[in-house]
Amino acid sequence: MLAEKLVVVVLISVFFAPALMAAASLIERRLGPSAAGWVxxxxxxxxxxxxxxxxDSGPAxxxxMALSAxxxxxAQxxxxxxxxxxxxxHGLLRGAVFGALAYLVGALLIERLPAVLAVSIAVVVLSVAPRVMPSVPLLPASARRWPVTALTCAGAAVIVAAAVVSSRLAGPGLTGAVAAFPxxxxxxxxxxxTRDGASAGVHTLAGLVRSLPCYLAFCVTVALSAAVAGTTCVGLGLLACLAAAALTWKRVPVARTSALDTGQVLETAA
Structure with a gap:
């Protein structure tokens, strides 16, 4: 029975991970890397x-897990x-390495704090973080070849499946830490x-930072309502996420194009 449930969890996650990546890829083609990072x-x-x-294991x-995330x-x-x-x-490789190390250090430090204090810190840093991101020009994404998108989606499925299996066997605390890694x-x-240069990567990460209030709203709502609402807590969490999304999306810079093959920029909004 445990093995069957684990297989179901993995299959569901493997389906949703590439679906989300495909949606982000489509949005990037239309609105640029900041919007893709936000999604x-x-x-x-x-x-x-x-x-x-x-x-599988109960609302508690x-x-x-949601509170841990x-x-x-x-740290995100x-x-x-x-x-x-x-x-x-300094480039992509150093950026990825230092980013991962920063997440690890931040996660180890934040776990030592009471949950209420950690969430309060999250609210403060979320309000400050967009101001300390590097300022780079926003350009529309170049035309992406669909094989690249397919490979990215497949990679997402593999990574998420591995994370689900390992976290499922390690308990909710570690699950939240693993799931929270971006x-x-x-x-x-x-x-x-790799396709559009460092500026595009910076804007993708800026989209991540601007989207995290949605993530926090979902996690806190689920953590507070799960004991009373059961699995319905996910619906409540998604409503809170949508409310935060309505506010944060307005601040995401987008680059609209009529034809990405020509790279003609029609609109850039902050």
């Missing part, structure tokens, strides 16, 4: 994981800021940089 950071795949854990375990939002912010600043000055945005950043 990639939304807790869609994590919501599926919460449902699976709630059904799902609540603990929410507590790690400051540190990851985005450090990755972007190092990427801007895997999707990391992959989007790598693709954006």
């Amino acid at each position: 990639g950071a939304l807790p869609v795949a994590f919501a599926v994981a919460v449902i699976a854990v709630a059904v 375990t799902a609540a603990a 929410g507590v790690h939002v400051p 912010v540190i990851f985005g800021v450090v990755f972007a600043r190092v990427l801007h000055r 895997t999707m945005c990391t992959m989007l950043t790598v693709v954006a940089v």
Whole structure:
């Protein structure tokens, strides 16, 4: 029975991960890398994981996992800021390494704090982080070949499946820490940089930072309502996420194009 449930969780996650990456790729083609990073950071795949854990292990375990993920939002912010600043000055490889190390250090430090204090810190850093991101020109994404998108989606499926299996066997606390790592945005950043340069990667990470209030709203709502609402807590969490999205999307810079093959920019909005 445990093996069957684990297979179901993996299959569901494997489906949603590439679907989310494909959606982010389409949005990037239309609106640029900042919008793609914003979409990639939304807790869609994590919501599926919460449902699976709630059904399998009970709402209390799902609540603990969601709270753990929410507590790690400051580490996500540190990851985005450090990755972007190092990427801007020293390139993709160093940026990814320093970003991952920054997340690890931030996660280890934040876990020592009470959950209420950690969430409060998250609110503060989320309000400050967009101001310390590197300032680079916003250009529309170049035309992406669909094989690249397909490979990116396949890679996302493999990574998420591995994370689900390992976290499913390690308990809700570690699950939240693993799930909070911005895997999707990391992959989007790598693709954006290799195709369109460091500026595109910086904007992808800026989209991540601006989207994290949606992630935090989802996690906190699920953690607070799971004991009473059961699996319905995911619906409540998504409503809170949508409310935050309505506010944060307005601040995401987008680059609209009529024909990406020509690269003609029609509109750039802040």
